[in-house]
Amino acid sequence: MAVIRVDRLTKRFGPVVAVDDLSFEVEAGTVTGFLGPNGAGKTTTLRSLLGLVVPTSGAATVLGQPYRELDDPIRRVGAVLEASDFHPGRRAGDHLRVAAAAAGLPAARVGDALTQVGLQAVADRRVGGFSLGMRQRLALAGALLGAPEVLVLDEPANGLDPEGMHWLRGFLRAFAARGGTVLISSHVLAEVAQTVDRVVIVSAGRLVAAATLDELVRRSAGEVRVRSQEAERLRDVLLARGVVARLAEPELVVAAGVTAHAVGQAAADSRIAVYEMTSDRADLEAVFLELTGSREGQP
Amino acid sequence: MRNLLRAELLKLRTIRVTYGLLAGGAAMAALSVVAVILTAGREEGGPPLHTAEGVRNVFANGGSISVLTLVLGILVVTGELRHGTITQTFLITPSRSRVIGAKVVAMALVGLVFGAVASLVVLAIGLPWLAAEDASARLLSADVLLPLTAGLASSALFGVIGVGVGALIRNQVAAVVTALVWQFVLESALVGLLPAVGKWLPQGAARALSQETLAEGSLLPAWAGGLVLLAYGVTFAAVGARLLVRRDVT
Numbered sequence: 001m002a003v004i005r006v007d008r009l010t011k012r013f014g015p016v017v018a019v020d021d022l023s024f025e026v027e028a029g030t031v032t033g034f035l036g037p038n039g040a041g042k043t044t045t046l047r048s049l050l051g052l053v054v055p056t057s058g059a060a061t062v063l064g065q066p067y068r069e070l071d072d073p074i075r076r077v078g079a080v081l082e083a084s085d086f087h088p089g090r091r092a093g094d095h096l097r098v099a100a101a102a103a104g105l106p107a108a109r110v111g112d113a114l115t116q117v118g119l120q121a122v123a124d125r126r127v128g129g130f131s132l133g134m135r136q137r138l139a140l141a142g143a144l145l146g147a148p149e150v151l152v153l154d155e156p157a158n159g160l161d162p163e164g165m166h167w168l169r170g171f172l173r174a175f176a177a178r179g180g181t182v183l184i185s186s187h188v189l190a191e192v193a194q195t196v197d198r199v200v201i202v203s204a205g206r207l208v209a210a211a212t213l214d215e216l217v218r219r220s221a222g223e224v225r226v227r228s229q230e231a232e233r234l235r236d237v238l239l240a241r242g243v244v245a246r247l248a249e250p251e252l253v254v255a256a257g258v259t260a261h262a263v264g265q266a267a268a269d270s271r272i273a274v275y276e277m278t279s280d281r282a283d284l285e286a287v288f289l290e291l292t293g294s295r296e297g298q299p
Numbered sequence: 300m301r302n303l304l305r306a307e308l309l310k311l312r313t314i315r316v317t318y319g320l321l322a323g324g325a326a327m328a329a330l331s332v333v334a335v336i337l338t339a340g341r342e343e344g345g346p347p348l349h350t351a352e353g354v355r356n357v358f359a360n361g362g363s364i365s366v367l368t369l370v371l372g373i374l375v376v377t378g379e380l381r382h383g384t385i386t387q388t389f390l391i392t393p394s395r396s397r398v399i400g401a402k403v404v405a406m407a408l409v410g411l412v413f414g415a416v417a418s419l420v421v422l423a424i425g426l427p428w429l430a431a432e433d434a435s436a437r438l439l440s441a442d443v444l445l446p447l448t449a450g451l452a453s454s455a456l457f458g459v460i461g462v463g464v465g466a467l468i469r470n471q472v473a474a475v476v477t478a479l480v481w482q483f484v485l486e487s488a489l490v491g492l493l494p495a496v497g498k499w500l501p502q503g504a505a506r507a508l509s510q511e512t513l514a515e516g517s518l519l520p521a522w523a524g525g526l527v528l529l530a531y532g533v534t535f536a537a538v539g540a541r542l543l544v545r546r547d548v549t
Contacts, residue, residue, distance in 0.1 A: 013547075044549075051393050052386060052548040068393035079390055085383035087314055094313035102306035102391045142387060 132159025361450030372461015414454030463535020
């Protein structure tokens with residue numbers, strides 16, 4: 001079942017097209033990475049999903065409804081948008097108490113949420129003195145307040161130290177394992193690669209890929225290196241099958257743009273003995289940069 | 300709506316500016332009551348303390364805190380936009396007009412509290428001082444209670460107007476500056492120059508409410524002044540809320 005559905009979403013800000021005919025779905029019980037370079041339209045998409053931004057056309061629904069029409073939305077969907085969204089003079093606990101009061105949640109939830117993110121000791125400190133990482137944790141506490149079944153997180157890794165990031169990964173995996181659904185955005189694939197089941201990649205407001213990480217890697221031009229005493233014959237067999245293959249050493253064939261599975265099958269079909277085969281997994285980050293066309297643009 | 304109102308009141312109680320403005324308002328009320336008593340009966344001052352008008356003028360000073368409830372009302376909306384807390388507010392309560400409605404009610408209540416504090420300050424200074432001057436000012440008399448009540452109402456109503464102004468202008472600095480320039484420069488000029496128009500403007504209505512003695516009889520009756528203020532507040536807030544509903548929160 002699709003918990004989040006973005007359907008032909010377009011958002012223009014004046015002459016700027018921030019999101020351009022974007023469609024994707026997020027399944028229940030999965031963690032989906034929403035990836036793309038800065039300015040790709042991720043934040044605008046998430047804010048449209050949460051009813052904060054009015055789309056120019058298209059629609060986004062969560063749990064089958066537009067966010068604004070959900071009853072008691074904070075009990076169903078938790079969101080972390082920007083870590084700076086606090087009044088600097090307000091104490092951390094008070095920030096959550098305000099949210100709990102507005103949502104009609106029991107005040108005890110505040111302590112629970114603070115404990116969940118490890119901020120219980122600083123509940124009485126003003127947010128103005130918080131580091132970026134602490135603000136991220138506080139924002140997450142706000143998202144968890146209503147014990148929701150869906151989490152939408154916009155760049156939550158920003159400002160988190162490695163320990164915080166490690167904790168967040170574990171937290172999100174456990175959340176999904178209990179049946180929760182997570183959509184988490186990032187401009188760095190590596191930040192979320194260990195956490196996500198699937199990725200939705202956008203660039204310049206458009207969808208460029210929606211796949212599992214494995215599919216993503218397979219789709220890219222990896223290399224398969226095969227050692228055989230009949231290397232030359234293997235190369236010819238592969239060439240005959242339309243695979244770009246070359247003889248790198250007398251007993252080494254390098255095939256590009258093909259899976260190890262296909263190469264092995266080709267060798268078996270021609271009864272060629274292979275004594276070593278390695279699949280050069282394309283670097284995930286390189287695939288990401290290639291897809292988003294930002295290889296040069298990135299610092 | 301009760302939850303929303305509780306949340307709005309909690310927001311105000313958990314930031315320091317609320318207490319700063321309250322303290323400032325109490326000080327303003329104290330200074331203005333002292334100034335009125337010291338100048339009463341003099342050429343440049345109000346009517347003498349031994350007249351009913353003189354007594355009313357002293358106890359009308361509680362309303363001076365209204366300028367600060369106006370500012371606080373503006374901050375209640377623009378502060379959320381400035382700090383981005385409006386995101387959380389609208390995530391919890393997607394109905395933006397209900398949020399503004401809760402802010403209006405919250406500021407009316409907080410305005411009453413501000414007005415009550417100012418009234419106490421005015422009473423604490425005015426009653427013993429007038430007694431010492433042998434002026435007849437009893438707590439339970441119309442000349443004391445009516446202007447005090449007017450001050451309370453004015454404080455609450457300007458809080459509501461502040462929410463409306465904040466929702467309309469949205470930028471914190473621009474909203475505060477506009478409101479203050481309007482109050483102290485434009486309107487003071489208009490009330491003096493074109494009383495027929497001026498009496499319908501917020502400041503003119505506020506003066507009517509406090510039954511300030513302008514001698515010319517150029518003001519509305521007190522009750523009408525109060526209604527005019529309420530109309531301004533509710534209209535500003537309703538229009539502001541309407542504009543907010545389709546606005547992107549980015």
